[in-house]
Amino acid sequence: MIKSVSQEDAWKGEANCKICSIRDTVLFAGLEEKDFEHIHKPIEQLPLQPGDALYHAGSKADRLFTIRSGLVKLVQYLPDGTQRIVRLLRATDVTGMEALLGGEYQHDAIIMQTTEVCVLPIDVVQRLSKENVKLHHELMKRWQRALSDADLWITQLSTGSAKQRVARLLIKLVCDEDNHCELFNREDMGAILGITTETASRTVAEFKRKGLLREMRPNQYVADTDKLQEVAEDLV
Amino acid sequence: MIKSVSQEDAWKGEANCKICSIRDTVLFAGLEEKDFEHIHKPIEQLPLQPGDALYHAGSKADRLFTIRSGLVKLVQYLPDGTQRIVRLLRATDVTGMEALLGGEYQHDAIIMQTTEVCVLPIDVVQRLSKENVKLHHELMKRWQRALSDADLWITQLSTGSAKQRVARLLIKLVCDEDNHCELFNREDMGAILGITTETASRTVAEFKRKGLLREMRPNQYVADTDKLQEVAEDLV
DNA sequence: CGCATTTTTGATATAGGTCAAGAGGCGTGG
């Protein structure tokens, strides 16, 4: 089992939230000068590698994480041991909100692509959220966002044929206006879509053949979003 | 389209939260004497029939609902018009929390079985939640609960074979220790599980034949939860 | 360069979708 990051072995990159480069989109967006006085413990910034775990299901939830960059998967396991990925996290997403209720983490949070996170001790967040209405509102927004994501996961990624699901996933993965995107391994694609690795592989291969995906460099694709959209809606 | 309940045509059952019969499990559990002074508008209690809508996707979210009894489905629609049910709500569940963020409702909330709800105007909840820490905590708990439910929906009801999914759904529907349960129509079962009406029907019929379900009276079943559990985990 | 892992591809079996028709319930109106 992968060890999750601990306060000890982590690089103690002390974050300066005041000058944070993504601050206006981030949980602490609404903080004011006086609020920062309450942050005694430094907020750590961690660089993490694929395969690392942010936290594990069942362990005590005592920290909240803001994803600064990269890609993280939230994984749950079925009784028979098969895994299902229930959410993906990217820049500005917050995870580990279970900590606000003093329970245990509900998922394994595993790094998929090199990721930078801020680690927020839960007592700091709790104290600040009592005093700062904006932060409190921000927290609720994140909660709502997670819930919408979960709903989308059900309607988009767990409904319809394998082709439709893969197409919808690819559309989600397109990051810039050039329709550039980066895939991940077929097993993870399967665990996201509730299909087998083989079906994921075959479908991606078919999309490549039909030109809906063009591989420019290893794992650097350009997607034909219009055509993919047609597949997603089964207009083919 | 079904009209959603409005303040006007609703039965103005004015609730008395202080003596509410399910108060200790409900959102307002932590309210104190002084808090009630803030509830000027009466909290309505509505009795609703199958097919009625609590609210519709896209309409302004201005009320929060506590389910007192009955069964409600949250429905979303795919571009091609097919519907997918993303959550079920029962006694003590809260829905419409989008209202706290001043947005629009994300789903159609449709009554499946005769249901009683309390309607909480959002401004009342917001004011109370600022002053009462327990209520605030309760709200976060509901949010977390909704999120866990969504995760379960993905792992349990949208993963594995049709038989497994139906079995898992039936287990969820068992209400008392006698393994008594009540199903709903096959179309809804399909929309919950991401399978067709016919497959839902065939699977239920098969379970009946094999004795995993015994129909005592019309739509009053007794479930063999042990056997269903085996099917759910594919140990057959 | 060689081993381990992942991806692709193939062959086959089967679950589940699709289309269609019959059966049972239920309400409405004659």
Next chain:
DNA sequence: CCACGCCTCTTGACCTATATCAAAAATGCG
């Protein structure tokens, strides 16, 4: 009270999509 029409559930026949099992090809890593 019965007959008719409407719905939902069930069942059947068929066919396709996807799972399964297996092996080859490609990729990455020490």
